[in-house]
Amino acid sequence: MKRPLLLLFLLGLSTQCRRDEVTTLTFAVGKDPIGYHQTLVAQFESAHPHIRVRLIEMPESSTQQHNSYVTYLSSRDPSIDIYSIDITWPSEFGAAGWLLPLDTFFVEEELDHFLPGPVEGCRWGGNLFAVPWFTDAGILYYRKDLLERENLSPPKTWKELTERAERLQARHGLYGFVFQAQQYEGLICNFLEYLWANHGRVLDEDGTLLIDSPESVQALTFMRDLIHRLRVAPEGVTIHKEEDSRQIFTEGRAAFMRNWPYAWALAQSEEKGSKVAGKVGICPLPHPQNGVPAACLGGWNLAVSRFSEHPSEAVQFIKFLTSYEVQKEFAVEGGRLPTRKRLYEDEEVLGECPHYRDLYEAFISARPRPVTPYYSKLSDILQIEIHQALIGTKIPHEALRSAKTKIEEFLSK
Amino acid sequence: MGVARKKTYYYFILPSFLTILLLAVYPVFHCVYLSLHTIDLKLPHVGQVFVGIQNYRYLTGDGRMWRALSNTFLFTGGSVALELLLGLGIALLMHRRFRGRGLFRASVLVPWAIPTVVAGMMWAWIYHDQYGVFNYLLTKLGVVDGYIAWLGTTKTAMFSLILADVWKTTPFMALLLLAGLQMIPHELYEAAKIDGAGCFARFSRITLPLLRSTILVALLFRTMDAFRIFDLVFVLTHGGPGNSTETMSLYGYKYLFSYLEFGYGSALAVVTFLWVGLISTVYILVIRRIGR
Numbered sequence: 001m002k003r004p005l006l007l008l009f010l011l012g013l014s015t016q017c018r019r020d021e022v023t024t025l026t027f028a029v030g031k032d033p034i035g036y037h038q039t040l041v042a043q044f045e046s047a048h049p050h051i052r053v054r055l056i057e058m059p060e061s062s063t064q065q066h067n068s069y070v071t072y073l074s075s076r077d078p079s080i081d082i083y084s085i086d087i088t089w090p091s092e093f094g095a096a097g098w099l100l101p102l103d104t105f106f107v108e109e110e111l112d113h114f115l116p117g118p119v120e121g122c123r124w125g126g127n128l129f130a131v132p133w134f135t136d137a138g139i140l141y142y143r144k145d146l147l148e149r150e151n152l153s154p155p156k157t158w159k160e161l162t163e164r165a166e167r168l169q170a171r172h173g174l175y176g177f178v179f180q181a182q183q184y185e186g187l188i189c190n191f192l193e194y195l196w197a198n199h200g201r202v203l204d205e206d207g208t209l210l211i212d213s214p215e216s217v218q219a220l221t222f223m224r225d226l227i228h229r230l231r232v233a234p235e236g237v238t239i240h241k242e243e244d245s246r247q248i249f250t251e252g253r254a255a256f257m258r259n260w261p262y263a264w265a266l267a268q269s270e271e272k273g274s275k276v277a278g279k280v281g282i283c284p285l286p287h288p289q290n291g292v293p294a295a296c297l298g299g300w301n302l303a304v305s306r307f308s309e310h311p312s313e314a315v316q317f318i319k320f321l322t323s324y325e326v327q328k329e330f331a332v333e334g335g336r337l338p339t340r341k342r343l344y345e346d347e348e349v350l351g352e353c354p355h356y357r358d359l360y361e362a363f364i365s366a367r368p369r370p371v372t373p374y375y376s377k378l379s380d381i382l383q384i385e386i387h388q389a390l391i392g393t394k395i396p397h398e399a400l401r402s403a404k405t406k407i408e409e410f411l412s413k
Numbered sequence: 414m415g416v417a418r419k420k421t422y423y424y425f426i427l428p429s430f431l432t433i434l435l436l437a438v439y440p441v442f443h444c445v446y447l448s449l450h451t452i453d454l455k456l457p458h459v460g461q462v463f464v465g466i467q468n469y470r471y472l473t474g475d476g477r478m479w480r481a482l483s484n485t486f487l488f489t490g491g492s493v494a495l496e497l498l499l500g501l502g503i504a505l506l507m508h509r510r511f512r513g514r515g516l517f518r519a520s521v522l523v524p525w526a527i528p529t530v531v532a533g534m535m536w537a538w539i540y541h542d543q544y545g546v547f548n549y550l551l552t553k554l555g556v557v558d559g560y561i562a563w564l565g566t567t568k569t570a571m572f573s574l575i576l577a578d579v580w581k582t583t584p585f586m587a588l589l590l591l592a593g594l595q596m597i598p599h600e601l602y603e604a605a606k607i608d609g610a611g612c613f614a615r616f617s618r619i620t621l622p623l624l625r626s627t628i629l630v631a632l633l634f635r636t637m638d639a640f641r642i643f644d645l646v647f648v649l650t651h652g653g654p655g656n657s658t659e660t661m662s663l664y665g666y667k668y669l670f671s672y673l674e675f676g677y678g679s680a681l682a683v684v685t686f687l688w689v690g691l692i693s694t695v696y697i698l699v700i701r702r703i704g705r
Contacts, residue, residue, distance in 0.1 A: 063651065067670040074454055074673070096673065097457050183653030236542030236562040238654055248543060373455040377672045388655035393567055 136298030176232030500586030533648030593627025
């Protein structure tokens with residue numbers, strides 16, 4: 001009789017201890033060129049004294065980040081509670097049963113405040129597997145000063161882009177246009193933007209592959225021509241990722257750059273080494289004469305690991321990071337585009353970032369990459385074939401047909 | 414030998430035997446076991462389906478696998494051959510007596526001491542098309558007339574990888590060969606000198622024959638290692654450009670970690686393992702024959 005009582009006492013004691021115990025959450029997140037994650041964590045910790053957050057910085061390349069996450073999750077590792085995941089992963093990780101469905105914590109009315117594209121990308125099979133943290137879409141950066149000197153407007157069409165790039169390259173001794181064409185995920189984002197702008201698609205509603213359509217071949221041919229025929233892009237773009245382009249541009253060595261919005265704050269900051277502060281403008285990506293504006297939706301989303309031992313604290317942290325106030329601060333100080341729609345009308349935000357107003361339409365209509373658990377394999381095959389077309393070992397038509405055959409082959413398996 | 418004593422021997426062997434069983438034998442067999450199944454982590458409800466040798470049958474018709482295999486052979490052959498030549502040269506230098514030999518020996522080992530991934534990042538900068546020191550030096554010397562994206566063309570990417578690997582592992586080769594050189598009795602050289610043998614004759618008649626088994630052992634180590642090349646390719650090209658530098662390990666890794674298809678990924682790993690096994694068997698047979 002005595003023993004159960006003692007046990008009960010010990011149990012009570014232990015829960016008592018638990019209450020005072022500090023819970024440590026681990027948050028895996030990609031490299032932040034602005035360095036603002038630590039500030040956000042400090043704010044959360046001071047508001048929640050019982051929760052500590054440990055940041056784990058992941059590689060810059062999303063492909064490598066994906067692979068690290070898979071290592072943790074497939075071994076059911078509980079050591080990471082919150083993952084910052086790319087917009088293409090919720091379906092894959094959700095289908096694998098690695099993420100906690102968040103539907104009960106984020107009800108529909110709350111999600112209505114968010115941009116529709118990112119929320120769609122976070123859903124799979126009727127469940128919400130992540131909450132959009134900040135969004136991203138490809139935009140065009142241009143040298144305002146040079147365009148003004150030449151009396152030119154920012155380019156709206158592909159033709160205007162190449163003409164202006166050629167002219168600035170010839171007259172001002174810099175590269176015309178830089179973008180990301182290394183064999184990696186970013187290459188697909190770049191390619192899809194040309195594809196969509198030219199009315200092309202990867203898959204239609206029935207899941208039929210349209211990747212070798214004439215629109216698609218035209219888009220890839222244009223990309224190749226930028227490097228090899230028109231020569232407005234240096235040959236090295238085939239090994240460039242975001243930061244390579246960004247460095248070239250902020251050093252004043254390129255007239256135009258396709259990049260994500262994060263580069264804006266870096267381009268405008270002299271302390272961070274920009275030689276073009278105040279000389280930069282941004283606009284939606286150009287499209288063909290008869291095409292449509294298109295941007296590839298990027299953006300990172302917060303998900304809770306199904307193997308986390310502290311799911312409720314993790315949800316608290318996600319609520320904090322996606323709250324109106326924190327997103328506002330992250331937008332103004334960290335240059336990250338908020339996922340809450342109303343922030344794009346917020347006077348304070350627009351006061352700091354007047355460019356958000358013009359870009360809102362482009363962002364709200366930005367498209368997610370094909371949402372399928374097979375996305376990584378599909379993307380990998382496209383990366384290889386498209387890269388072969390860009391380095392000139394295959395003609396675009398051949399590359400895309402071969403990609404189609406290979407994708408069909410694994411889909412039918 | 415008494416039975417009791419024999420039993421004691423087994424007790425001593427047991428811990429290391431169990432460790433090897435757990436860390437080496439079990440994973441290999443488990444990998445073979447997995448390779449006979451279809452396992453797609455993206456579809457957990459399908460589970461693990463036994464498919465026999467279907468993965469291997471698919472493998473024989475997988476063009477990407479054959480390409481990866483030939484890339485792996487190219488990389489292995491190129492890097493090991495260059496490492497042997499350079500390593501032998503460095504070993505001969507290190508073997509001579511001269512002022513500052515200790516410092517020289519220590520400094521030769523520096524590249525070997527740098528973790529491969531770090532060395533990979535370093536080479537990524539060296540080869541960079543805009544900021545790379547490689548381009549800077551070559552243009553200064555007038556070898557090339559413009560900056561080249563070394564990792565961006567199929568003609569140069571594999572060569573660049575091999576060069577980076579040679580820089581990294583030549584010291585290891587040199588160290589192994591130096592140990593071999595030190596085993597050669599000094600009297601042989603003195604006797605040869607008295608008989609009027611020149612330095613080339615001494616090298617080809619004494620050094621090379623006596624170093625032969627050391628060279629083979631060094632080649633065995635390096636070939637096995639080079640055949641499994643992963644980290645350098647992963648950091649420098651990720652298999653690009655246009656997949657022209659994808660190796661067997663990297664291809665298997667992509668199936669395992671990007672596509673999450675553990676069955677086929679394991680089959681690729683098993684094939685890599687078999688090739689490494691075959692290569693080492695050939696080496697070992699040759700070494701045995703020489704020993705006789």
